[in-house]
Amino acid sequence: MAEAQAELFERVVMPHLNDAYTLARYLLHDEHDAQDVVQDAVLRAIRHIDGFRHGDARAWLLTIVRNCCYTWHKSHRRERSNVSLSDDSALMVADANTADDATIRASDGELIRAAVDRLPAELREVLVLRELNELSYREISEVVGVPMGTVMSRLSRAREKLAAVLGEGTRKAG
Amino acid sequence: MTCKECLDSLSALVDGELVADEAAAVRDHLATCDECAAQQAQLVEGTMRLKGALMRYEAPDVLKARIRASLARPEAEIVAAPRAVPFYRAMKWPTAIAAAAVVAVLSSAVTLSIANRNAAGDSLQQELLASHIRSLMPGHLTDVASNDQHNVKPWFNGRVDMSPTVPRLDSLGFPLIGGRIDYINGRSVPVIVYTRRQHVINVYSWPSNAVSDKAETAASHGYNLIRVPRDGEELWFVSDLNRAELDSFARLFTGKS
Numbered sequence: 001m002a003e004a005q006a007e008l009f010e011r012v013v014m015p016h017l018n019d020a021y022t023l024a025r026y027l028l029h030d031e032h033d034a035q036d037v038v039q040d041a042v043l044r045a046i047r048h049i050d051g052f053r054h055g056d057a058r059a060w061l062l063t064i065v066r067n068c069c070y071t072w073h074k075s076h077r078r079e080r081s082n083v084s085l086s087d088d089s090a091l092m093v094a095d096a097n098t099a100d101d102a103t104i105r106a107s108d109g110e111l112i113r114a115a116v117d118r119l120p121a122e123l124r125e126v127l128v129l130r131e132l133n134e135l136s137y138r139e140i141s142e143v144v145g146v147p148m149g150t151v152m153s154r155l156s157r158a159r160e161k162l163a164a165v166l167g168e169g170t171r172k173a174g
Numbered sequence: 175m176t177c178k179e180c181l182d183s184l185s186a187l188v189d190g191e192l193v194a195d196e197a198a199a200v201r202d203h204l205a206t207c208d209e210c211a212a213q214q215a216q217l218v219e220g221t222m223r224l225k226g227a228l229m230r231y232e233a234p235d236v237l238k239a240r241i242r243a244s245l246a247r248p249e250a251e252i253v254a255a256p257r258a259v260p261f262y263r264a265m266k267w268p269t270a271i272a273a274a275a276v277v278a279v280l281s282s283a284v285t286l287s288i289a290n291r292n293a294a295g296d297s298l299q300q301e302l303l304a305s306h307i308r309s310l311m312p313g314h315l316t317d318v319a320s321n322d323q324h325n326v327k328p329w330f331n332g333r334v335d336m337s338p339t340v341p342r343l344d345s346l347g348f349p350l351i352g353g354r355i356d357y358i359n360g361r362s363v364p365v366i367v368y369t370r371r372q373h374v375i376n377v378y379s380w381p382s383n384a385v386s387d388k389a390e391t392a393a394s395h396g397y398n399l400i401r402v403p404r405d406g407e408e409l410w411f412v413s414d415l416n417r418a419e420l421d422s423f424a425r426l427f428t429g430k431s
Contacts, residue, residue: 006245014238021233032319035237036312042241112227130189131221132230137191156185163220 005046012049013042016058019133020065026128027069029117041068059139066125066143073121115165123158126151175203180210184217236315236351239372243310243414246396298359299392299399305356306376306397306412309367315374316352316367326353330364336407338364338379343426348375368423375413375423382408389424393417400424 013020020041024034041064116124122144129140137155141148180203186192187200204211309315318329323340330338333355344350351367351374358378366377382403390401398420400411411424 006242009241009245017233017238018230021237022231025231035234035240038233038237039240039244039312043244046245108223109227112224116224116228128228131225132228137186137189152186152191153182155189156182159185159217159220162224163216166220
């Protein structure tokens with residue numbers, strides 16, 4: 001039994017563990033929380049391995065990781081400030097860095113990462129699933145549990161918000 | 175196609191998620207509308223920047239080690255069920271020790287073979303083994319997580335009545351993970367945590383007046399325990415790392431080569 005589970009872990013879960021950990025890092029913002037949640041999620045996944053046998057292992061694992069992240073958020077809401085659900089996309093970092101061009105160039109990556117961190121969770125998760133996990137719209141709709149049309153509109157909104165924050169506010173510029 | 179319809183479909187177009195005739199309709203519009211075409215160009219550029227800036231994280235070895243350790247024992251897996259985490263965290267120490275003992279008993283594994291076998295020694299080793307197994311469950315490995323000994327060592331000040339040694343061994347392939355306090359042998363003891371590839375090493379230490387200065391080793395179901403007495407203290411190394419490497423780690427840690 002234990003050996004069969006260990007074998008399943010190596011064969012089915014290990015190839016997608018980086019994807020799972022990356023998603024948890026972006027949803028929880030903390031490496032230790034992400035490790036704890038991914039460990040829980042993997043143990044759950046292995047216990048309920050029958051749930052996926054014929055499906056796509058990666059989407060199935062990411063679904064469980066995502067659900068565990070939200071469960072974790074709920075149970076820790078009182079303990080921590082809830083950054084992820086904040087919809088405040090005004091970035092103070094952006095103001096602080098307009099001082100000189102060198103700073104802006106140097107911190108482009110940081111600026112983008114900070115902007116992604118400030119996205120509402122429902123937009124951030126589709127963005128990460130698309131850009132980092134490289135899932136198709138259909139797979140994202142399975143993981144998040146919403147119709148494909150919703151995936152499409154959330155992804156559009158996520159990109160619009162990022163563009164606005166990063167000074168590419170195209171609609172108002174045009 | 176209106177501009178609004180076009181803009182609503184741009185993300186899907188860039189992602190290659192439109193079916194052929196939809197994509198063709200959007201492209202037709204883009205060819206005739208400079209404003210929408212500019213939006214598309216910006217979306218493509220923004221997506222490139224985003225992909226360049228966002229990083230993929232690699233699952234750390236210690237996470238893999240914890241998962242493998244949990245899966246190796248069905249009993250441990252039951253205790254590690256998510257609801258058990260707040261339960262464990264909320265427990266007072268005596269309860270935690272009792273629970274640790276339960277873990278130890280549940281792991282039918284605990285048949286320690288040791289040359290100088292005696293009841294007291296056995297129960298100490300069982301405690302250490304239970305502590306090691308429990309440390310691999312979610313949220314239990316470290317109270318202070320840092321790869322810098324200058325963060326880990328001072329953390330123990332005022333928390334335990336001794337100052338543990340925290341050598342830096344990452345250049346030798348044993349990166350520091352952090353430290354925690356555990357309750358072993360009737361006292362609070364500092365535990366320093368290192369890793370070797372995907373194995374966790376727990377180092378326990380406490381003051382001791384034991385006359386025997388002989389190193390002891392024991393093994394149980396894939397775990398190795400090594401005891402090293404040193405200048406009035408007793409050090410224990412516990413890991414699923416193979417004996418030879420744990421031995422060499424113990425020598426590096428104590429500076430006895």
